[in-house]
Amino acid sequence: MDYDEVLERFEPVLGLEVHVELSTATKMFCGCANSFGAPPNTHVCPTCLGLPGSLPVLNRAAVESAMRIGLALNCSIAPWCRFSRKNYFYPDMPKNFQISQYDEPIALHGSWAVPLADGSTFTVGIERAHMEEDTGKSLHVGGGTGRIHGANYSLLDYNRAGVPLIEIVTTPIVGAGARAPELARAYVTGLRDLLRALGVSDVRMDQGSLRCDANVSLMPRGSSTFGTRTETKNVNSLRSVERAVRYEMSRQAAVLASGGDVVQETRHFDEATDTTSPGRRKETSEDYRYFPEPDLVPIAPSEEWVARLRATLPELPGQRRARVQAEWGLSDLELRDLVNAGALDLIAATVEVGAPAEQARSWWVSYLSQQANSRDVELAELPITPHQVARVIALVGAGELTNTLARQVVDGILAGEGEPDEIVAARHLAVVSDDAELAAAVEQALAAQPDVAEKIRGGKVAAVGAIVGAVMRATGGQADAHRVRELVLARCTP
């Protein structure tokens, strides 16, 4: 069935569950460092290893991050909430239960206007944002593929066990129609930007610090009863979010159209084929035997605490867009282009740290966009920060770099050579305004182009540019062009 036909017959209903790893210094319930990529089992202690006798103590910073995320998504913060134990056996979970929030989440009943590519927004309900702990990581050995199926044995590293997670769950999203896959992607993209603006997470999908499960069901047009849903896991990039939703819509439509029933199940997204496949079906229904975690006490955020956290919320991406559009006098179309290029927030952030808006815009939409394109990454994924761009702009403004040199500095940043000033020093990129050095270069250029020199002497000042250009080339762009011009004129006029 083609996509148009799917939409003619069915209305998709989405539910998105996003797990965010917080970038706190320590884990949720113990003082182990929360860091990615350390040697296995080196950031562990009795608590996150679930050793007999160990106990959890809640990280205040994690709770505050959870509340700030909830507030940014317009949720209410529960005046009283608890943790529960979710009981099931799995070797990557040291206690064979996960400390999570069940029926008493810290943030609930929010809503959020998801920015779409055309500049419009789609409001999604946020059912809840709750706190929980991450599991360890397993490595499957043997069986050829390194996949869990057919492995001979598994190896476990618990460095990630106990890392604080926030699970953000939407209410069922109805009404997106054909744009459901796009909306799913826009939701995750927007959430990523929002979490980054809050400074609560690294939001690296490639490293698993932002993970998305997509629930999809179809409702026949004209019906108001939700269909059976599937939950697709392992959706680990923005692109995959969109593809997984689209694939599930088409697959379920085909099943329904042929008179079949969609099976409620967990499915896995395969990045290589852009398809989903069923996970192992459970022979017993899930029974997590939730009960209140007796080793932790309830959390009862006071109104003052919530107000204090609300006051720490930075300008969020949506608010920033509205403000920037007004301040810069952008048309809707210009704004949309900047948003689509993923440049708006970066420009705004660059302006925020002192760069003139015009230059900030120019850097991000031209040179840096080209670099992102040629590397096939999103603009935001370039390894350069608004701070660094602003510094480069400041160096140009101060006459310490030419535009050519500035691009070399940016290349250096992208190559991981360090901060702008370090690169200027290391690559010897400072503008040359030493007269003796420049005078020699001017002398050479005039000698190489005697006809041009003659013209200048004859009063054709416009010809100076050719000599300046030659000097700039000869000095690798490092010469102070303004000074070169003065020297040429001084040399050629009586």
Next chain:
Amino acid sequence: MPTISRDEVAHLARLARLAVTDEELDLFAGQLEVILTSVARVGEVAAADIPPTSHAVGLTDVFRADVPRPGLTQQQALLGAYATEGGRFRVPRILDEA
């Protein structure tokens, strides 16, 4: 009154990861039924207006500062392990349950 069948005991044992024997199924079915019948008396105090108590002490908001504390070395962490490989715990193959 609760009655508990062998099948139910088998289900509970599976949930609890206990490879119980046939004899145990019979033994536990009988004993669990006796115990459950006795403890079911808690139902007699049923009242919607009684809040449940999960913690006897009325503490709230107990937190830890987000400051790292030294944990265990890899060697200490793996000390009690049945098998290890490359600094990791080695366990039998995991069936996909996710």
Next chain:
Amino acid sequence: MSELTRLSAADLAGRIHAREVTSVQVTQACLDRIAAVDPAVRAFVHLDAQAALAVAAQVDDKLRRGDPPASPLAGVPVALKDVFTTLDMPTTCGSRTLRGWRPPYDATVTRRLRDAGVVIVGKTNMDEFAMGSSTENSAYGPTHNPWDLDRVPGGSGGGSAAAVAAFEVPLAVGTDTGGSIRQPSAMTGTVGVKPTYGGVSRYGLVAFSSSLDQGGPVARTVLDAALLHEVIGGYDALDSTSIDAPVPPVVHAARAGATADLAGLRVGVVREFRGDGYQPGVLRAFDVAVSRLSELGAQVVEVSCPSFDYALPAYYLIAPSECSSNLARFDGMRYGLRLGDDGTRSAEEVMSLTREAGFGPEVKRRIMLGTYALSAGYYDAYYGQAQKVRTLIIRDFAAAFERVDVLVSPTTPTTAFALGERVDDPLAMYLSDLCTIPADLAGNAALSVPAGLSDEDGLPVGLQVMAPAMADDRAYRVAAAYEVARDAADGGPLTHRVPGIEVVGEALC
């Protein structure tokens, strides 16, 4: 038996600190006594004589140098229930699944004992994971009651209570979830205290039922219990349920109580804790104890706590539910026993085989009971309802403590029963915790102090004194005053009437 082993911890500490005797001598006397009688009592599952003597020698060295003692108990030997983690000794919880497990960390209680210069001589036997009332559920074999070796010492902390009653050590640490300190103390004629929940850190106490478990002292005198209470008690940032307040002044209360009467004290006798199922000799001993309290000047009234009748069933839902979750970690993946890993079986199969073989029948029974009680369809009727009972019990206590300062009852309905008598009858076994459970569910302080012997069998009876949360000192004051009056009436301390122990058999370690 060396005279030293018969002295109280307070006396021993006094003599060690005055350098009349060395900690090494005291420790050696305990080790000798253990060597002599533990083959019959079987209280210890692990001993480390060399380490104990080394710690004792350090204490002696410091005292010789003129350093002040690290604590009022520095140099005094103590036994630790094998449910607290110890860096230098295994921690097995009476379970096969943890045979030989060496924790990479010390429990807070362990650390506090070490910091106080207390000499930890060994780890004591217990019902597997503290589940039981007779210490017969230990994978390492039962402990025997020093008063009658054919009887149980109570449980789960039978090892700690028996070690103290048999003069193997002057002090021990136990844990109380449904009565596991007080019930064995009653059955062995020792003093056992369950502090207010949150009063002693649970960090490093291998959990049975997290919302109930509480460590506490076992001793032969009320003052000794108080001295140990102050060493192990107090706020611990590693336990979220730890109370951030000073330890109630229990040592002061014990000393003051021993020199004063109880004039003005209001004592409530719990009406619900007598009648059918109570051994007549226990009730007679209890009534004598209550009349002693009156003679001391206390006003005694009867108080009804109707919901206490539901405490036992509520407990046998809450504790198994929490244990089914707490014990899930014993799956053979990271530590402890692993069975059936033949390279073909899955992790799930290996976990199931390991847990099946690693746990004894009572632990499996409770895990399944708890699994059932927490299941989706049953949660409200069982776990949820049990938690409501908990609320009612807290309310009953609150109402009672409006009228009286402390509540008293027999600690146990019967004296120590015969080994093997109740192992196949879980309900009969559970009944021995009938009187101790309410204080666990409510989290308040309670202790058991010996109240003479039951006239029909000559076995010890316990007087339970219950006080409000954080009023632990009140229970100590009452117990200390009573102890003086009792000894005056009886012509000497009860524990000194423990019969000679005829040694046959082998020690557990």
